Amino acid sequence: MKKLQILAATIAALVSINCVGANFITFGDSVRIPPRYSDGYYKMTAVMDIDGMIDDWSINTTFPEGITPKLVSGITPLEGMTVSYTDRYGNEQTYEAPLQVSASYGTISSHISVQGYWDYDGDGWFDPYGTAKWLPGNYQMFSLNFFIGPDFRNGYIIFDGMLTAGPDQRGAVLQGVRFYRSTYVWVGYMPGDMNGDDRLTIADVTMMIDCLLNPAEFDIWQQQAADYNCDGTATIGDVSRLIGHMLNR
Helix, strand or coil: CHHHHHHHHHHHHHHHCCCCCCCEEECCCEEEECHHHCCEEEEEEEEEEECCEECEEEEEEECCCCEEECCCCCEEECHHHEEEEECCCCCEEEEECCCEECHHHCEEEEECCCEEEECCCCCCCCEEEEECCECCEEEEEEEEEEEECCCCCEEEEEEEEEEECCCCCCCCECCCEEEEEEEEEEECCCCCCCCCCCCCCHHHHHHHHHHHHCHHHCCHHHHHHCCCCCCCCCCHHHHHHHHHHHHHC
């Protein structure tokens, strides 16, 4: 009965109130790892965002204690590593930019050496413009397969890198652009997802209320998920916000 009263009061309250810049490579601002991957492997995708042409990039990496890149076949190139260019005969070609990786993935880099050509004056002759390059845009570059230690809870992956290019007759290039990106990595359920199914439903609302009333009956992942607004404490306000989200989506 008490649980139903809390739920009804929360819904009534909600109805009454009318219910960076570019040029970097990163895993994103944050990555959530579902608890089922703890003591196992989890892949993260690195993306590149650039507003000028480049033919070379490198990253110095720092990984938090508790997660380790898989040493054998841990990195996989994605579609962003394929670059299009025109050869000297005017034929469209693609080039698979190589990935160079140091021991333990402390450094990851790539360099394009193939020459590109263009018929800039329309005379039928294709002249060199420089190396083929990544054009301005957003790219999925590679995935890294990490082992997630059983005791890992959170930490930061840091990319400290450089984007650069040789001359190009077609337009602006990036030369010696330094970037620094940190990605907060954490293990847990999505906020509000009390049953860990990666969805927010009325079942989660019910479980959240149960967790407020009897927290000892719920595991650490559920107790953290009950803190829907991530302010460090699970309260009836988190129930209100979860129901508000469900009513307005």
